[in-house]
Amino acid sequence: MAELKIDPQAPSFQQEMKDLAEDLLTKIDGGDLGKIVGVVNNINGVRDRTLYDEIGKLTRGLHNAIKDIKTGDELSEESGMGQASDKLAYVIEMTDKAANRTMDLAEEGMPLNAENLEGAIELQEQWKKFLRKELKPNEFRELSKKIDAYFSQTQINSKKISTQLSNILMAQDFQDLTGQVIQRVTKLVSEVEARLVDLVAMAGEVDRITGISHGESHKNEPLQEDDKKIIAEGPQIDTSLEGVVGGQDDVDDLLSSLGF
Amino acid sequence: MTWSWHSEVALDKNMKILVVDDFSTMRRIVKNLLRDLGFTNTQEADDGLTALPMLQTGDFDFLVTDWNMPGMTGLDLLKHVRADDKLKTLPVLMVTAEAKRDQIVAAAQAGVNGYVVKPFTAAVLKEKIDKIFERVDG
Numbered sequence: 001m002a003e004l005k006i007d008p009q010a011p012s013f014q015q016e017m018k019d020l021a022e023d024l025l026t027k028i029d030g031g032d033l034g035k036i037v038g039v040v041n042n043i044n045g046v047r048d049r050t051l052y053d054e055i056g057k058l059t060r061g062l063h064n065a066i067k068d069i070k071t072g073d074e075l076s077e078e079s080g081m082g083q084a085s086d087k088l089a090y091v092i093e094m095t096d097k098a099a100n101r102t103m104d105l106a107e108e109g110m111p112l113n114a115e116n117l118e119g120a121i122e123l124q125e126q127w128k129k130f131l132r133k134e135l136k137p138n139e140f141r142e143l144s145k146k147i148d149a150y151f152s153q154t155q156i157n158s159k160k161i162s163t164q165l166s167n168i169l170m171a172q173d174f175q176d177l178t179g180q181v182i183q184r185v186t187k188l189v190s191e192v193e194a195r196l197v198d199l200v201a202m203a204g205e206v207d208r209i210t211g212i213s214h215g216e217s218h219k220n221e222p223l224q225e226d227d228k229k230i231i232a233e234g235p236q237i238d239t240s241l242e243g244v245v246g247g248q249d250d251v252d253d254l255l256s257s258l259g260f
Numbered sequence: 261m262t263w264s265w266h267s268e269v270a271l272d273k274n275m276k277i278l279v280v281d282d283f284s285t286m287r288r289i290v291k292n293l294l295r296d297l298g299f300t301n302t303q304e305a306d307d308g309l310t311a312l313p314m315l316q317t318g319d320f321d322f323l324v325t326d327w328n329m330p331g332m333t334g335l336d337l338l339k340h341v342r343a344d345d346k347l348k349t350l351p352v353l354m355v356t357a358e359a360k361r362d363q364i365v366a367a368a369q370a371g372v373n374g375y376v377v378k379p380f381t382a383a384v385l386k387e388k389i390d391k392i393f394e395r396v397d398g
Contacts, residue, residue: 096283096284096285099285100284100285100288103285103288103289103292107292230335230362230363230366232327232328232329232333232334232335232356232358232363233328233358233360233363234328234357234358235357235359235378236357236359236360239359243360243361243362244359244360244361245359245360245361245364245377247377248376248377248380248384251359251364251375251376251377254361254364254365255364255368255375258365258368260368
């Protein structure tokens with residue numbers, strides 16, 4: 001892995017500058033214009049050389065940072081970022097599949113359960129009639145047949161429902177796989193962050209040598225409350241944040257305060 | 261809140277409902293919940309751009325829409341609906357993960373009839389639908 005640290009010899013730039021400045025003062029006192037210009041040129045030379053060095057390091061650092069962002073999969077030539085996108089696409093695919101599988105199974109099970117329930121309600125009505133001795137013998141024979149059929153049908157339905165329920169359980173196995181994938185992507189993101197911090201330090205070195213100071217341009221444009229555009233942001237992970245509702249009850253309170 | 265003494269709202273179970281969400285699983289969940297509530301006349305669209313022409317030609321009675329969608333968001337769809345002479349009175353329920361106060365206020369100002377934050381329950385969806393049509397009919 002490439003080193004992205006600031007050159008430990010960096011202070012020598014300061015030392016060199018200091019020496020040259022002292023030299024310049026001596027030459028000015030001496031009054032030889034040619035020698036003075038010579039020292040000024042030397043100062044420029046040191047500055048340029050150090051600047052090119054630092055920019056070179058910064059460029060290399062950027063390149064290595066992009067190249068080195070990999071998590072795990074060393075066999076792949078692809079960059080870590082590309083892999084991360086693929087990994088997250090895999091998470092979407094897995095969760096989509098699991099959600100649809102679960103819904104398929106639940107939808108298959110609902111009519112079976114409804115059949116059990118409706119059968120039981122119907123049989124109970126007739127059974128109560130029987131207990132009240134309101135059934136004729138041929139009606140009772142009919143009821144016996146129905147009860148018998150209900151026993152068989154309920155067993156078939158219940159077995160199917162059991163299978164569907166355990167398949168619904170199994171369909172949740174995506175959580176383990178997607179969890180692992182998301183952990184790897186999280187690791188990648190922290191790695192990227194660490195590298196960006198290194199790069200900021202290196203860029204700071206360039207700024208120091210060139211004497212560039214970045215104006216506080218962002219602070220000059222305060223966001224107008226009225227102009228703040230209302231855009232979709234997706235789910236709020238942290239509901240304790242200012243301006244985020246804690247759930248449906250908060251939404252209802254807010255809307256009712258608006259006259260809803 | 262003012263409740264009439266008869267809390268049961270007589271809803272037209274045949275009303276035509278458009279469910280708009282970019283995730284097919286969420287459309288499926290909403291359609292399933294609506295079916296459990298007795299509403300079977302539902303159609304789907306995956307964002308505002310596909311939903312709007314359907315609404316303009318399709319004689320829908322109720323719109324259930326997500327907010328965050330590519331193409332045209334649910335909020336823009338709502339604004340288009342309210343700006344359209346034919347559609348401006350269409351009841352709109354927003355079912356969304358957007359949970360900031362500013363956003364909810366913006367949706368209310370744009371003329372939403374109900375707002376459900378995800379994740380939600382079947383009971384909440386039912387309550388909001390009942391409330392919307394109680395207000396619309398009453």
